[in-house]
């Protein structure tokens with residue numbers, strides 16, 4: 001079976017493509033980012049992904065251009081049995097789903113599709129979109145099966161998690177479902193079947209639920225801090241040997257390209273009647289404001305040199321998409337502080353080295369809890385750390 005992955009150079013598409021190739025499928029990785037495609041051809045994995053570079057190197061040696069092909073050209077989908085779509089699905093400036101990228105990619109590949117193929121939608125989708133895509137393809141005279149099989153990995157750990165967790169599959173027909181089952185059974189024996197709309201909602205519920213859980217921890221952190229108490233002393237006591245609180249999260253910036261926008265997609269799906277989701281958004285998005293306001297109680301920020309350690313949206317990762325560390329920087333600049341940012345994984349000419357931030361700033365914020373920051377001995381600096389990685 002030959003599989004095309006459109007958006008195959010992305011954070012979801014690339015690990016999936018490589019794993020399917022490793023399982024023996026012939027995989028065409030198609031991505032409009034030509035620079036990324038060229039880097040992949042040279043054997044360079046374009047972002048941090050556990051085991052990603054090693055698997056790419058291994059497959060390129062083994063494939064010799066036959067079972068793993070990288071290309072920016074959509075016409076390659078024509079000779080594939082299965083086409084997996086995994087482009088980004090953002091929300092717009094009004095927090096409504098922006099389906100333009102998904103419909104654009106359908107239009108882009110449509111001239112090269114043929115009856116009998118199966119299109120597997122892997123992007124997170126606004127409920128009802130899979131059925132609409134199926135109807136549009138049918139109306140265009142194509143007898144193509146459509147499946148929606150949501151991706152549920154945590155970014156950076158896809159290669160492991162794709163094989164650990166059950167795969168949810170759904171499809172427009174029994175034969176399309178059978179194809180999805182075959183593809184994902186190569187990754188795991190645990191397959192869960194839903195209707196397409198159910199599967200779309202399962203994905204949004206999963207992300208909104210996580211986002212709300214983080215908001216609970218963040219609200220409790222703010223309550224404790226406002227009362228002059230150490231949230232982490234209280235949290236540690238709560239969760240210690242107490243299974244019912246075992247999944248109580250740490251506080252921290254709940255950011256990145258998925259949780260916020262998927263919570264807003266769910267709100268839009270329910271005509272903005274989603275009080276929990278909106279409350280979570282207000283809490284998570286204003287944690288940087290809370291931290292700056294608290295800093296202002298002890299420091300005159302104007303003209304002060306303030307450091308931010310970590311600008312990525314999650315620990316030990318190089319992805320800065322929707323990172324709230326950038327919002328923190330903006331708020332500090334608004335207070336006329338001199339802000340020095342550092343991150344070991346993000347190349348930015350404006351960033352400083354860790355050493356120079358530590359040596360020149362009296363006030364430090366932890367913007368992202370990279371593991372390496374856990375071992376720093378802060379002697380002269382005051383550290384504001386909502387994540388609880390700097391313990392005294």
Ligand SMILES: NC(=O)c1ccc[n+]([C@@H]2O[C@H](COP(=O)([O-])OP(=O)(O)OC[C@H]3O[C@@H](n4cnc5c(N)ncnc54)[C@H](O)[C@@H]3O)[C@@H](O)[C@H]2O)c1
Pocket residue numbers: 006007008009010011012013030031032033036086087088089101104105108122123124125151152153154155156257258
């Ligand atoms: N990042 C995650 O951890 C994660 C987890 C689960 C689900 N998702 C969902 O997966 C989807 C993709 O997310 P991502 O983080 O991989 O995004 P991404 O931006 O990392 O990857 C998308 C890729 O698609 C390519 N692309 C965009 N338009 C294209 C087109 N018309 N033709 C060919 N290639 C095109 C881009 O160049 C990019 O490489 C989203 O719906 C997201 O919500 C993401």
